[in-house]
Amino acid sequence: GENVEQHPSTLSVQEGDSAVIKCTxxxxxxxxxxxxxxxxxxxxxxxxxxxxxxxxxxxxxxAVTLNKTAKHFSLHITETQPEDSAVYFCASRKSYQLTFGKxxxxxxxx
Amino acid sequence: KAxxxxxxxxxxxxxxxxxxxxxxxxxxxxxxxxxxxxxxxGLQFLFEYFSETQRNKGNFxxxxxxxxxxxxxxxxxxxxxxxxxxxxxxxxxxxxDGTDTQYFGPGTRLTVL
Numbered sequence: 001g002e003n004v005e006q007h008p009s010t011l012s013v014q015e016g017d018s019a020v021i022k023c024t025x026x027x028x029x030x031x032x033x034x035x036x037x038x039x040x041x042x043x044x045x046x047x048x049x050x051x052x053x054x055x056x057x058x059x060x061x062x063a064v065t066l067n068k069t070a071k072h073f074s075l076h077i078t079e080t081q082p083e084d085s086a087v088y089f090c091a092s093r094k095s096y097q098l099t100f101g102k103x104x105x106x107x108x109x110x
Numbered sequence: 111k112a113x114x115x116x117x118x119x120x121x122x123x124x125x126x127x128x129x130x131x132x133x134x135x136x137x138x139x140x141x142x143x144x145x146x147x148x149x150x151x152g153l154q155f156l157f158e159y160f161s162e163t164q165r166n167k168g169n170f171x172x173x174x175x176x177x178x179x180x181x182x183x184x185x186x187x188x189x190x191x192x193x194x195x196x197x198x199x200x201x202x203x204x205x206x207d208g209t210d211t212q213y214f215g216p217g218t219r220l221t222v223l
Contacts (some may be wrong), residue, residue: 001169032210034210034212042216043200043215043216043217044153044200044214045214046211046212046213049210049211051210091153096141096143096158096160096165096166097166098143098153098155098202098212099155100145100152100153100154101152102152103152
């Protein structure tokens with residue numbers, strides 16, 4: 001089955017700096033890659049997603065890049081703010097199933 | 111539109127009991143997926159239903175089962191509960207019309223004593 005590796009597991013950045021989280025997937029048939037943000041005690045919320053026919057997508061301070069050949073995708077958050085602090089999960093989708101990475105705990109230090 | 115709802119929000123059971131969790135997707139959505147979230151294993155896929163049919167199932171024992179009704183509401187059942195079944199159970203709603211976005215419900219926190 002699909003395997004998704006996510007790095008780093010924890011990340012601390014100063015407010016205003018950029019944060020990058022990287023994921024790799026194993027199954028080349030995966031075709032959809034969402035990113036979720038989960039704050040403590042809350043449900044995962046979709047923040048951005050990308051499909052396999054697109055290399056990059058941006059939404060304000062958040063961007064995602066996809067390299068199908070290397071089977072990896074990354075989340076970039078610029079100008080981080082304290083409210084960006086949360087756990088971020090990457091995922092890949094194949095056959096109606098999302099496979100998630102283990103998560104990255106992002107701490108933005110004011 | 112109302113979001114995804116799950117009931118109950120919290121449950122405490124003892125080993126050997128069984129439990130049924132309920133999920134109501136966003137109105138008009140026809141697909142529901144279930145996930146188990148634990149600190150050690152993260153988010154793991156349980157199963158996915160579309161129009162009352164299970165289309166995919168994760169790597170969980172047969173004690174975990176589910177179903178979907180004609181109104182798209184879904185239930186999952188766990189029989190013969192074990193301590194390791196303590197987790198947050200999340201369901202996600204998908205339109206099922208070719209779009210992929212999954213919207214999560216608030217989850218049911220199950221504690222097995």
